[in-house]
Amino acid sequence: MLNSMLLGRYIPGNSIVHQLDPRAKLISVILFMITVFFANDWLTYGILILFILLMTKLAKLSIIFLLNGLKLVLILLIFTFFMHIFLTKGGSVLIDGGFFTIESEGVITGIFITIRLILLVIITTLMTLTTSPIELTDAIEKLCKPLKAIKVPVHEIAMMMSISLRFIPTLMDETDKIIKAQSARGSTFMTGSLKSRIQALIPVFIPLFMSAFKRAEEMAIAMEVRGYQGEAGRTHYRLLKWQRRDTISIILLIMLGVLLLWLR
Amino acid sequence: MIELNNLTFKYREDEAYALDHISISFKKGDWTSIIGHNGSGKSTLVKIIMGINESYDGDIFVDGEKLTEDNKHQLRKHFAIVFQNPDNQFVGATVEDDVAFGLENLGMPRDEMIERTNYALGLVGMSDFKNHEPHRLSGGQKQRVAIASAIALQPEVLILDESTSMLDPEGRQDVLNILKKLHGQLDTTILYITHDLTEISSSDKVVVMNKGAIVLEGDIEEIYKNKTLLRQSNLKLPYTMVISEALLNGEYVTHEELVDKL
Numbered sequence: 001m002l003n004s005m006l007l008g009r010y011i012p013g014n015s016i017v018h019q020l021d022p023r024a025k026l027i028s029v030i031l032f033m034i035t036v037f038f039a040n041d042w043l044t045y046g047i048l049i050l051f052i053l054l055m056t057k058l059a060k061l062s063i064i065f066l067l068n069g070l071k072l073v074l075i076l077l078i079f080t081f082f083m084h085i086f087l088t089k090g091g092s093v094l095i096d097g098g099f100f101t102i103e104s105e106g107v108i109t110g111i112f113i114t115i116r117l118i119l120l121v122i123i124t125t126l127m128t129l130t131t132s133p134i135e136l137t138d139a140i141e142k143l144c145k146p147l148k149a150i151k152v153p154v155h156e157i158a159m160m161m162s163i164s165l166r167f168i169p170t171l172m173d174e175t176d177k178i179i180k181a182q183s184a185r186g187s188t189f190m191t192g193s194l195k196s197r198i199q200a201l202i203p204v205f206i207p208l209f210m211s212a213f214k215r216a217e218e219m220a221i222a223m224e225v226r227g228y229q230g231e232a233g234r235t236h237y238r239l240l241k242w243q244r245r246d247t248i249s250i251i252l253l254i255m256l257g258v259l260l261l262w263l264r
Numbered sequence: 265m266i267e268l269n270n271l272t273f274k275y276r277e278d279e280a281y282a283l284d285h286i287s288i289s290f291k292k293g294d295w296t297s298i299i300g301h302n303g304s305g306k307s308t309l310v311k312i313i314m315g316i317n318e319s320y321d322g323d324i325f326v327d328g329e330k331l332t333e334d335n336k337h338q339l340r341k342h343f344a345i346v347f348q349n350p351d352n353q354f355v356g357a358t359v360e361d362d363v364a365f366g367l368e369n370l371g372m373p374r375d376e377m378i379e380r381t382n383y384a385l386g387l388v389g390m391s392d393f394k395n396h397e398p399h400r401l402s403g404g405q406k407q408r409v410a411i412a413s414a415i416a417l418q419p420e421v422l423i424l425d426e427s428t429s430m431l432d433p434e435g436r437q438d439v440l441n442i443l444k445k446l447h448g449q450l451d452t453t454i455l456y457i458t459h460d461l462t463e464i465s466s467s468d469k470v471v472v473m474n475k476g477a478i479v480l481e482g483d484i485e486e487i488y489k490n491k492t493l494l495r496q497s498n499l500k501l502p503y504t505m506v507i508s509e510a511l512l513n514g515e516y517v518t519h520e521e522l523v524d525k526l
Contacts, residue, residue, distance in 0.1 A: 133357070134361070163355065165357065166356075166357050169397075169399035170351050170398075173399070214352075215351070218347065218353065219352050219355070221311075222347055222352065222355065223355055225316070225344075226344070226355070226369060226417070227337070227340065227370060228365075228369050229337065229369065233371040235368050235371050235373065236368060237360070237361060237365075237374065237381070238361065
């Protein structure tokens with residue numbers, strides 16, 4: 001299941017979208033998210049869909065691939081759609097089923113809100129697919145730097161994020177190994193009642209936590225002996241370079257927002 | 265380079281000594297192997313030298329300077345260490361990030377970092393893997409990166425704490441070959457900690473530890489003169505020595521010499 005998850009995965013590439021500064025991508029995504037809420041009719045939603053299609057093309061990804069990633073939020077999408085169909089009133093009555101009515105306004109709002117959700121999921125997926133986790137962490141660290149003034153430990157949080165990201169595959173492998181080891185000892189994870197299945201996971205989680213703690217301790221020692229003493233006096237190997245195309249991307253997003261405000 | 269004077273350490277008050285009055289010195293440029301079975305105190309020794317375990321008795325001198333709480337960060341710069349588990353010492357998100365991590369901590373300018381990183385990765389033959397993520401590397405490759413991370417710091421002493429014990433025979437040979445090359449090229453002092461007698465063939469000096477004490481000290485030929493003591497320390501003699509003992513006079517022989525003599 002974890003392999004089919006598109007959300008949060010990174011696909012290396014060298015498209016123009018890949019090459020954008022992660023900070024520019026992060027800001028652009030936030031701007032787009034705001035812009036999505038400006039859309040209120042077919043024209044404005046149409047423009048946003050067009051924009052997403054263009055971005056997908058520029059990122060050299062296939063839109064089908066991205067739509068596949070929506071499976072994870074499919075239930076949420078269907079739920080939202082039907083909530084609006086049944087609960088939003090207004091316009092002409094389309095179906096009168098006695099104790100419920102479906103009215104035209106409800107259908108239209110349902111479609112719009114669903115499109116809005118799809119757009120939001122796709123734009124964030126687009127960002128994570130084209131930006132490596134470590135670049136994103138760097139971007140977050142840089143963008144959150146002002147928070148240091150109010151004593152938020154930005155560097156430490158970023159360091160924690162990057163180490164956590166690095167350990168995800170390691171711990172996945174470990175979980176796999178423990179599950180196999182426990183299966184070999186007669187544990188069953190796929191059968192039985194919900195309660196017994198949850199109980200069967202306890203012998204997986206305890207060794208996993210034990211080893212995670214041990215790893216954390218060894219990691220801390222390894223970092224300490226390599227001279228890590230927090231942020232003070234540290235330099236950075238990875239360098240984020242803001243280029244003209246990054247400024248352009250942000251200006252484009254602002255223009256998109258203004259355009260939608262004007263059209264609505 | 266490093267001098268230990270009457271070093272004593274207990275993990276808990278009611279337990280036996282983890283280190284029992286250890287006095288020894290490690291010469292500059294030497295390759296010293298510290299060998300002992302599990303629980304003999306060899307890893308504890310390293311942790312104390314690095315200033316990680318602090319509640320010890322006795323003195324440690326690094327380059328003539330006494331190790332204290334105040335100067336441990338400073339003195340640590342003389343050392344770099346490669347630990348046992350390749351996964352738990354990989355800090356960076358990619359190979360080059362990991363090598364640069366220690367340099368970042370030193371506050372080194374970026375140009376110099378890039379130069380040193382490339383140089384260190386070249387020495388261990390991992391230049392082509394620069395952008396790889398750790399989970400795409402084999403155990404041996406990860407350990408090579410760990411060595412690169414260590415030598416990028418240009419330490420005077422390189423400590424390897426059971427660095428090969430989680431590797432397959434191929435990865436193990438790989439690491440040993442790289443160390444030989446480094447020792448020859450850079451003249452780095454090496455402290456090689458292991459429980460495997462087959463891995464000590466390149467050492468200038470061997471220290472055998474058992475139950476927290478040094479039981480034997482000398483060059484390879486010397487320690488093999490006392491096979492009973494090695495066996496008492498729960499060490500398994502390499503097959504070359506078993507054959508030498510059974511068929512020849514029991515003197516130290518390498519694989520090639522054994523073949524010749526037979």
